[in-house]
């Protein structure tokens with residue numbers, strides 16, 4: 001607390017100083033005058049001289065101390081020194097104080113920018129990061145954590161389900177008691193199932209904001225799903241290949257044994273065997289084609305594709321099968337569809353797979369439509385070309401539509417197999433379109449038919 005300085009105080013202080021300086025010599029003079037060692041008049045003059053000298057000295061000190069006080073206040077406020085004390089020791093104190101204040105300011109700026117950089121790094125980390133206090137309540141969340149745990153439409157993150165998880169709760173309690181860091185696997189069932197690995201790290205000493213436990217989350221959902229898909233693919237491929245192989249082995253044994261002399265049975269069995277062998281060959285071809293496409297998926301396509309010509313050629317090649325099912329094909333190829341930069345063979349495969357499905361799943365005597373039209377730029381989407389293949393077959397129940405492009409996913413596996421399907425056609429289409437930065441849209445109404453619409457960016461080839 002500072003004492004208020006009244007208007008009389010400086011004068012009092014100066015007078016006090018003068019009195020303190022002059023008191024002892026004045027007492028000696030008084031004693032000398034009393035003992036007649038000097039004349040009282042001389043003593044009076046000397047005492048007056050002493051009082052004046054004391055007053056001057058007090059004034060000089062008082063002024064300089066005032067200057068020092070102002071210099072310290074300016075140093076504290078970060079302003080440059082001005083009107084420094086005249087007495088050398090006081091001037092040195094003022095200068096040293098100024099240097100000390102600037103070095104403290106530089107340090108605190110450094111600490112400030114370091115802590116801002118730390119906040120930026122933590123905010124920018126791709127993994128969710130959460131800091132809890134000693135009681136396990138959230139103190140800080142970085143941007144990834146907020147994004148991960150803020151329900152759609154809500155303004156704040158909801159960590160309830162995560163922090164209530166029993167294994168995580170126990171690890172947090174151990175960390176709060178000073179336990180070593182550990183990692184906990186957590187599955188959150190809602191709103192979408194997520195598999196997380198949470199690293200629980202005790203912070204000792206705690207952070208200035210009370211943070212005591214650090215949670216670093218890594219979302220393993222995608223990796224797990226990919227692992228699962230790979231495992232499913234191998235199991236499916238194995239099953240799809242083994243079934244015709246087992247039937248071939250069975251027929252070979254029958255032909256060698258019980259049917260060795262039965263010409264009629266032999267002809268029938270050989271027919272089935274040829275069908276099974278073709279099925280295996282189609283399957284292997286589709287699997288190889290899928291893995292080739294996957295390998296090239298990250299390299300942009302080169303070359304040029306004329307979709308109009310590709311559609312005409314593919315439709316012609318399907319003529320015999322279309323005629324066999326008494327179907328008719330209607331082409332609606334708009335003007336202004338120019339060649340684009342694309343892998344022509346791969347786009348031919350896209351068209352062939354979609355048309356093949358329309359023939360396979362369309363209705364006998366039905367109609368297959370092929371529409372090709374340019375699309376104008378819309379939002380972030382550049383100008384493109386839309387190719388729609390539609391049929392008036394039985395359609396696809398709504399719940400199956402999102403999964404149709406998964407490998408081996410079929411609405412009716414037995415039916416697909418019986419008509420020569422491998423379950424890989426649409427997966428191949430999807431991967432080719434990924435490579436071309438295109439998209440596939442499936443619309444279907446049960447009992448009315450389906451439309452598969454491919455969209456491709458219309459990047460025109462450069463003309464030399």
Ligand code: ADP
Nearest residue numbers: 357358361410411412416421422423424425426
């Ligand atoms: P598949 O070799 O079985 O035809 P696809 O990947 O081409 O494999 O198609 C996956 C599944 O999607 C098919 O088994 C079928 O159930 C369904 N499907 C595809 N195209 C059509 C269509 N035009 N009409 C009805 N269902 C279709």
